[in-house]
Amino acid sequence: METNPVESLQVRQRLETLEERLSPYASRSAQSQGREKPEAPSPLRTAYQRDRDRIIHTNAFRRLKHKTQVFLAPSGDHFVTRLxxxxxxxxxxxxxxxxxxxxxxxxxxxxxxxxxxxxxxGHLGEETLNQTILKDSLIAHKACVLSTN
Known part of the structure; x- marks a missing residue:
């Protein structure tokens, strides 16, 4: 039986061992609550590293470059995007x-x-949606349930 050379490096295990030195208040990758869909552990990355990498490679993350952070027109071409x-x-x-x-x-x-x-x-849209949702108690209840799960 051949051994996978990547798995033999035990990179993820070493990273998780280093996390044992973190503050008692810190979350450790090995204690992650898991995923909605089960997946085998990565031989190279911790669960939180995989989460970070997945976010970076999403279309939603890439679209942040097209959204401005503020509505004030900056001078020159120095404006801040959400990215x-x-x-x-x-x-x-x-x-x-x-x-x-x-x-x-x-x-x-x-x-x-x-x-x-x-x-x-942005936040103005969020406030408007919140005010609209609160007018309908059924929707507001569903929003509260979703936010606590």
Whole structure:
């Protein structure tokens, strides 16, 4: 029986061992709640690294480059898109996670995903939708149930 040379490197296992040094408050990849669809562990990446990589390779993430972050017209060609904003958030988040000895890969994945699925017109659109939803108690109840699961 041949041994897979990638699996023999035990990269993921070594990364998960390093995570044992994180703060007691940190989430560890090996303790991930799993996936909606079962999948075999990667020999090279932790569960949180796979999550981060999946987000980066989605069409939704790539579309962030076409969405501006603010409505004020900047001078020249220096405007911020949701993509550049998200990259900046991820950099700051990772730095904070490192300072607090938390799981940097998990924080980075959360930062990359934080603007995906944003409503049109940003926070103003979100507020308008919330006000509209609250007018119908049945819809508002469903929204509350979804947000707590």
């Amino acid at each position: 550049t904003h998200t990259l900046e958030v991820a950099q700051v988040g990772r730095t904070i996670a490192r300072a607090l000895n938390l799981n940097e890969d998990l924080v980075e994945a959360m930062c990359y995903g934080h603007d995906l699925g944003h409503t049109p017109f």
